[in-house]
Amino acid sequence: MSISDRATIFALSSGRPPAAIAVVRVSGPQARAALEALAKLPEPRRAALRRLRDPKSKAVLDDALVLWLPGPNTETGEDMAELHLHGGRAVIAAVLDALGRVPGLRPAEAGEFTRRAFENGRLDLTAVEGLADLVFAETEAQRAQAMRQYQGLLGGRAENWRQRLIGALALIEARIDFSDEADVPEDLIGPALHVARELLDEIEQTLRDEHRGERLREGLTVAIAGPPNAGKSSLLNRLARREAAIVSPYAGTTRDVIEVHLDLGGYPVTLLDTAGVRDSDDPVEQEGVRRARARAEAADLVLWVEEARGNGAAEVRNESKKQWIVRNKVDLLNSSQTESTQRGGTFPLSALTGAGVDPLVRALAGYAAEYFHTGEPVLVTRQRHRDALRETADALGRALAAPGGQEELIAEELRLAARALGRLTGRVDVEDILDVIFRDFCIGK
Ligand SMILES: Nc1nc2c(ncn2[C@@H]2O[C@H](COP(=O)(O)OP(=O)(O)OP(=O)(O)O)[C@@H](O)[C@H]2O)c(=O)[nH]1
Ligand SMILES: [Mg+2]
Incomplete structure (x- = not known):
């Protein structure tokens, strides 16, 4: 589904009312129309005080600080609007009701803003999990760990591993598919397996963490x-x-x-x-x-x-x-x-x-x-991460144990390893492998 076909979602994003301020967010192609239905559109990315009125009756709903955030450089990657209302239950109810009557708008489901951020490539899966942990963090150590995860400590490492793996795979695929080409060097398997060995060591090292990340999340x-x-x-x-x-x-x-x-x-x-x-x-x-x-x-x-x-x-x-x-x-x-x-x-x-x-x-x-013995910050904070890394390491182990001359087998195991890492960050794309081959070996002459 393309972005413009999607429903525009809205929700109360701040905590339980009553409170001094309540933040209502809108995301999707109709975000601008929604804002214009209630108030005069402010400059993009400038907070402005606006009188919100019911789209139909024109009755005053609230005076609010309003933000218009055109995509794609927004949290969700879509057009967004934010309304900072007075945080009373009836104020919030009236504004949500008015938004619900704007065509193309519907209330957001749980986690839907973040889901859109992921689907639009703003966050990888591990960052999404980090964000969830950040919201639920109750202590300083938990906050610090969640923040590291949100900022991509695990996601960045996994992506680095995956890129190196794709590089190694490209060598082997080149050996298999294009060995008759004059500009493909003879020994590609050795360097590829060297990379696989390095990755295996790094991943095994990462997994030897006594489950400290999970412990800290759970308490x-x-x-x-x-x-x-x-x-x-x-x-x-x-x-x-x-x-x-x-x-x-x-x-x-x-x-x-x-x-x-x-x-x-x-x-x-x-x-x-x-x-x-x-x-x-x-x-x-x-x-x-x-x-x-x-x-x-x-x-x-x-x-x-x-x-x-x-x-x-x-x-x-x-x-x-x-x-x-x-x-x-x-x-x-x-x-x-x-x-x-x-x-x-x-x-x-x-x-x-x-x-x-x-x-x-x-x-x-x-x-x-x-x-919780803190030392090195840990990368793994959930079983899902552990499973994906275990799967990667196992496939790498099998690739390294493959008998000589079994390029097809090695390639298959490296592909499985890369896919497991891709699942960890939520991006699985085999196209990358072809990209690297074409870039490094100018084959399409
Ligand atoms: N003198 C004295 N009394 C205590 C102390 N600690 C608890 N008590 C009293 O002992 C009684 C039982 O205390 P609780 O805390 O309800 O004991 P409990 O182990 O939770 O009891 P149950 O829930 O019935 O298993 C109460 O009358 C308390 O005031 C203490 O350190 N000194
Ligand atoms: Mg008791």
Whole structure:
């Protein structure tokens, strides 16, 4: 479908109203007509204050800052318009309603602006994913990683690999198809395989990243578990610095898993409060305990909370799981008992008074820093990337293992490798290979 046949889309692009300002965006061939239906067209790329009127009744809708952005140098690659409205629900509703009545316009679907940006070659697929991550980034480390991805750290590298691969493939194709031509040098296979070997090494190196990119996107999950009434919810509230979970003197208070998101030293940590683990006849509590167990099992780290004055014999501790012991309610102990809590590897504290909580927070931040251990920025942030690179590396490996004289086989594997990289960035075009042959070997004489 050519650009001019496409529907023109519009949507509220800013957050949930009411707010000071709401930004409505329009993209597509009718963007200019849409703007002109509501207001006098401003100069291109100049913000102008305009009175918006209903196209039919001419009733005033709002006074807004308006932008007219002719394509193709726009975010979507199409003509675009932006309306910066007063951010009230009724204002937004009235303007969206008016836009909906302009011929050729329809509300945008989720992600449709970005999709158009991709389809019009403004962003590659990895940048699209980076943009999505940027919008959802909750901590500094996540933001930095998303920004790198958006700016093309992976996309640029993948495209570089793909170009080199296409160069190598061109050598082999030339050997196969044009070996009788006088100006094609004899040994083309050796240099081609040399490039394949280099690429394989670089890609394998990239894949050896301990999944740090995915980890950072998903965050570290820490489950608080332990017997009923030990103070798990109190600890969650203390760490979250708000009353996220209900605390009560009754055992069996928490039933559902409560989730809070923390930023620990720039790293994303999801903290889970769970139902106290015990046998119960109450089916609701049983379900709570089942959920508690499942979530603790899936967590990266478990904080097992028990009362400091108990004997510390935690029943359902899972030895295979990374687990720290929190000995809570130290404020109830006398001084000699307090000393006996100072054993290594445990955290004696009082969720009620806050005593001893800081060392736990520091240990958690340290654990998070180690878990995400930042050094070299990673390229791979999703399984999709990993799969595509794995596929590329496997094909390169097969090309390198091909017996001598098997040019056809090598070419086929290199083609598969290039296609896998093309899928990674979202561009698969075999025409490139021909382009390189014609450019480098002046065959079409
Ligand atoms: N003295 C003292 N009381 C505490 C402390 N932490 C929690 N409590 C009290 O212990 C009781 C239980 O606290 P919760 O945080 O609800 O315990 P829980 O482990 O979430 O309990 P369930 O959800 O029922 O499993 C409440 O009365 C809290 O006020 C503490 O450090 N010191
Ligand atoms: Mg609780």
